[in-house]
Amino acid sequence: MLEPALIAQLRDIVGDTHFRDDPEALIAHSYDGTPMLQAKPDAVVYPANTEQVSAIMKALSTYKVPLISRGSGSNLCGGTVPVEGGVVMVMHRMNQILELDMENLTARVQPGLITADFINHIEALGLFYPPDPSSMRISTIGGNIAECSGGLRGLKYGTTKDYVLGLEAVLASGEIIRTGGKLMKDVAGYDLTKLLVGSEGTLAVITEATLKLIPPPQSKMTMLAMFRDLYGAARTVSAIIEAKIIPATLEFMDNPTIRVVDDFAKLGLPLDMEAILLIEQDGDPETVERDIELIRQICMREQADSVQVAATREEAERLLTARRSAFTALARLRPTTILEDATVPRSKIADMVLRINEIATKYNVTIATFGHAGDGNLHPTATTDARDPEEIHRVEQAFEDIFAAALELGGTITGEHGVGIVKAPYLEWKVGASGISLMKGIKDVFDPDHILNPGKVFAKETRKRVVLQHG
Amino acid sequence: MASKVNTGKKPQINHTNPLAHALLEKLDYDQLTNCMRCGFCLPACPTFRETGVEPESPRGRIALMKAVADGLMEPDDMFRDQMNHCLGCRACEPVCPADVKYGQLIEQARDALEDHPVHSLPVKGMRKLFFKGVFPHRSRLKSLGRTMKFYQQSGLRRVARGSGMMKLFPKHLQDMERILPDATAQGVIEQLGTVYPAKGTPIARVALFRGCIMDVMFAGTNVNTVKLLAEAGFEVVIPPEQVCCGALHAHSGELDLARDLARINVRVFKEMNVDYIVSNAGGCGALLVEYDHLLHEDEAWKEQSAWFASRVVDISKLLVEHGRIPAFRDGASSSSEPVVVTYQDSCHLRNVMRSGTEPRQLISQVANVTFQEMKEADRCCGSAGIYNVTQPEMASQILEHKMENVNATGARYLLTSNPGCLMQMKLGVEKHGCGEAMEVQHLVDFLYERLNHS
Ligand SMILES: Cc1cc2nc3c(=O)[nH]c(=O)nc-3n(C[C@H](O)[C@H](O)[C@H](O)COP(=O)(O)OP(=O)(O)OC[C@H]3O[C@@H](n4cnc5c(N)ncnc54)[C@H](O)[C@@H]3O)c2cc1C
Ligand code: SF4
Numbered sequence A: 001m002l003e004p005a006l007i008a009q010l011r012d013i014v015g016d017t018h019f020r021d022d023p024e025a026l027i028a029h030s031y032d033g034t035p036m037l038q039a040k041p042d043a044v045v046y047p048a049n050t051e052q053v054s055a056i057m058k059a060l061s062t063y064k065v066p067l068i069s070r071g072s073g074s075n076l077c078g079g080t081v082p083v084e085g086g087v088v089m090v091m092h093r094m095n096q097i098l099e100l101d102m103e104n105l106t107a108r109v110q111p112g113l114i115t116a117d118f119i120n121h122i123e124a125l126g127l128f129y130p131p132d133p134s135s136m137r138i139s140t141i142g143g144n145i146a147e148c149s150g151g152l153r154g155l156k157y158g159t160t161k162d163y164v165l166g167l168e169a170v171l172a173s174g175e176i177i178r179t180g181g182k183l184m185k186d187v188a189g190y191d192l193t194k195l196l197v198g199s200e201g202t203l204a205v206i207t208e209a210t211l212k213l214i215p216p217p218q219s220k221m222t223m224l225a226m227f228r229d230l231y232g233a234a235r236t237v238s239a240i241i242e243a244k245i246i247p248a249t250l251e252f253m254d255n256p257t258i259r260v261v262d263d264f265a266k267l268g269l270p271l272d273m274e275a276i277l278l279i280e281q282d283g284d285p286e287t288v289e290r291d292i293e294l295i296r297q298i299c300m301r302e303q304a305d306s307v308q309v310a311a312t313r314e315e316a317e318r319l320l321t322a323r324r325s326a327f328t329a330l331a332r333l334r335p336t337t338i339l340e341d342a343t344v345p346r347s348k349i350a351d352m353v354l355r356i357n358e359i360a361t362k363y364n365v366t367i368a369t370f371g372h373a374g375d376g377n378l379h380p381t382a383t384t385d386a387r388d389p390e391e392i393h394r395v396e397q398a399f400e401d402i403f404a405a406a407l408e409l410g411g412t413i414t415g416e417h418g419v420g421i422v423k424a425p426y427l428e429w430k431v432g433a434s435g436i437s438l439m440k441g442i443k444d445v446f447d448p449d450h451i452l453n454p455g456k457v458f459a460k461e462t463r464k465r466v467v468l469q470h471g
Numbered sequence B: 001m002a003s004k005v006n007t008g009k010k011p012q013i014n015h016t017n018p019l020a021h022a023l024l025e026k027l028d029y030d031q032l033t034n035c036m037r038c039g040f041c042l043p044a045c046p047t048f049r050e051t052g053v054e055p056e057s058p059r060g061r062i063a064l065m066k067a068v069a070d071g072l073m074e075p076d077d078m079f080r081d082q083m084n085h086c087l088g089c090r091a092c093e094p095v096c097p098a099d100v101k102y103g104q105l106i107e108q109a110r111d112a113l114e115d116h117p118v119h120s121l122p123v124k125g126m127r128k129l130f131f132k133g134v135f136p137h138r139s140r141l142k143s144l145g146r147t148m149k150f151y152q153q154s155g156l157r158r159v160a161r162g163s164g165m166m167k168l169f170p171k172h173l174q175d176m177e178r179i180l181p182d183a184t185a186q187g188v189i190e191q192l193g194t195v196y197p198a199k200g201t202p203i204a205r206v207a208l209f210r211g212c213i214m215d216v217m218f219a220g221t222n223v224n225t226v227k228l229l230a231e232a233g234f235e236v237v238i239p240p241e242q243v244c245c246g247a248l249h250a251h252s253g254e255l256d257l258a259r260d261l262a263r264i265n266v267r268v269f270k271e272m273n274v275d276y277i278v279s280n281a282g283g284c285g286a287l288l289v290e291y292d293h294l295l296h297e298d299e300a301w302k303e304q305s306a307w308f309a310s311r312v313v314d315i316s317k318l319l320v321e322h323g324r325i326p327a328f329r330d331g332a333s334s335s336s337e338p339v340v341v342t343y344q345d346s347c348h349l350r351n352v353m354r355s356g357t358e359p360r361q362l363i364s365q366v367a368n369v370t371f372q373e374m375k376e377a378d379r380c381c382g383s384a385g386i387y388n389v390t391q392p393e394m395a396s397q398i399l400e401h402k403m404e405n406v407n408a409t410g411a412r413y414l415l416t417s418n419p420g421c422l423m424q425m426k427l428g429v430e431k432h433g434c435g436e437a438m439e440v441q442h443l444v445d446f447l448y449e450r451l452n453h454s
């Protein structure tokens, strides 16, 4: 419960219609895209501008009440679940494109802007903003920045962090800071911009961003290769990069995923394939054609069972269907879908997929894996039922093993979804005790009272790391 | 491969609040669990887009239903309002990766609310009059038609409008009155009989679902539907004993009434032994095509309702997929300028019957027509059954935004495939049209007028 005086202040700042503490509003902001997590906030506010955000933060820091920034609540790590109560701040009203600078090729936007709306807007003007998380039709730019989201184009074009040039943010104290700018080079002090990217709402509230835009590629080609041998597929991925080709998209689906997708979309996929690679290249037409031909030869050399190159855009769309249906097909299998994003060096993809399959068998759970093979970012996806605690427990054990396996192979516990609550107990496995204490030090400087998104990133207790038995 | 198992598992909670108890009983808990809260449905939802707040979204509404069922929240007045704010347009379904049957959930929620009502008096009176008194009874509908026709033709309408009598009614009902078409007591059977032969070798035998509002307010469209079907090679029968589809009842939580009507229709059409059951109203068709689900708890009707549901098809889809599509000539007699036509999707035709492309294909086949796709043509127009009567504010806000997109097309004709949408769009043109004449027509009427009778 918030103190009446604080409620009065908040109402005063945003106006009565943009402050809510009725049961509906609290329930509707008690969850995000993460399965099985729910906690009610004490209130919800919808600020209209940076000044209001700053005033809200000043009020909350006086009362030491937590603040949870929220875009569209599509994250998968519990990032917006108010586990310690407090006020959820929804950024949707701040959704304007403030400036498009055609000379510097930059855009200045507010954080509540929907990613796809932004992309559609600038593409219509002949520009290109590559970070394209699958959730972009709903996710906000602010959420993308706070999670450092990636997408299908990550391999060639990088992720959100590579396109954020500057930020305006409100600190826990209510102070407004500006970092970076319309600058391609800037080494004035520590890089606070990059520090805030991926900070999951625990360091500051992002209220404005300056983003880098680039010219769009002139053409694009799509191909699909199927493999009976998982290692053949993995070697293909490495060989493509070795040949100094960086495809725009290099996606992967394993056998359990192929089966589910085929059952769902009735595509007539051969069910005895161990892997499918979906490859796209973009750029100027000659280079694209040359690259695709080289990639085709590499696939054949690595004993691909079949290689299809799309001659038309419609055909390309058809080839893309399988990969695009992967998540939907899995989501329909059982009531609860748990999508993780363990990431390994790309040379280790085959090993990682085999490990995941072994782990699934060991705990008798269903896990299918698809993902971005080019950058080693895999999505092992468990299909289960939240109402079955015993099965859920086995799924959790399996994921714990999967995180450990990823680290053993030189990888990480999360490639793009963030730590949040879900992976907080495993963060120390990745960054070590000194890493954690350094990060905690940074947190203390930005947010001494720990009112920004408390309970996220840092766990009360780190999980004991199990030594994996495998053979 | 395993397909989704419905466990039917529900939490064991003894709710003291009777409405919460009813909700836990009636809501399909599997569907509630299937929602993974990904939020992919948010951008598709008209009420979320108008308000920008989570409780007004499909994900929010499902979370609210689940919270009440789980005992996290009391079903208060705000909860009730929220359930009624939903248009039932079901734009949230095709975009849902998890295939959550939102339409069923909202019907179940309203069914529970209906058992524990607190309707305001005028709404209650109107609901009772229409749901129990008028729609299920064709004879009464017909006499309503006669009364309205008399009212319209006798000049009483003009007197009523002129004398300011209409001002006694709430504003939105006055608006509605202005766009009501001329009602008739001469339905399609009275005009054409119960069997209408195919032109040429028959491709199939089809039955027309005439609809209750359609046959009173838009009997002409029904007549044109039959003739168009015949022209395209179908023999058409019109079972005289058919009744209202029950859609308005089902969407408003009167599920038992809807089931009664469904059983009658299933029986009547089954006896006709037809290849297809054709609808020309997206709102009706969408319920007809789900009769199997509506009656799924009734073992005795399982097979027959599945027979029925699998044969239901919209006229546009039937024409495109199986018909001998006749040539549609140029409507605008002398001018050589192509006439610009746009199309407003019927939500239920698009999202439930999944016929979004066929109407557009047909329009594009008319000679000398430029089809201008409207921005967000797939968004609900705010009509949504009786929504524009029960939720006038939201409906008029949605309509206003819709009309901005309509006007931007610069179309001469605005076509649609459902009587509710047709009336709503007429209201829109009347209130927010941009001056120049824009004609709102049912797709079938537009096509029929352009039939090239060889
Ligand atoms: C089906 C599905 C597919 C997905 N696919 C991808 C994918 O391909 N790639 C990928 O990277 N992710 C993916 N995600 C995860 C998710 O969509 C992204 O993390 C996205 O960036 C979250 O955006 P949002 O606006 O929903 O943020 P939210 O979920 O609302 O918030 C996410 C985090 O950002 C913080 N935050 C939000 N706004 C601000 C702000 N203005 N200032 C400070 N902190 C803020 C929140 O506190 C929270 O910690 C997917 C999710 C789903 C459900
Ligand atoms: S799209 Fe489906 S699963 Fe996702 S939030 Fe909406 S209803 Fe739930």
Ligand code: SF4
Pocket: B044, B045, B046, B047, B048, B057, B058, B061, B085, B086, B087, B088, B089, B090, B091, B092, B093, B102
């Ligand atoms: S039926 Fe329409 S109004 Fe209702 S929740 Fe779904 S999209 Fe929104």
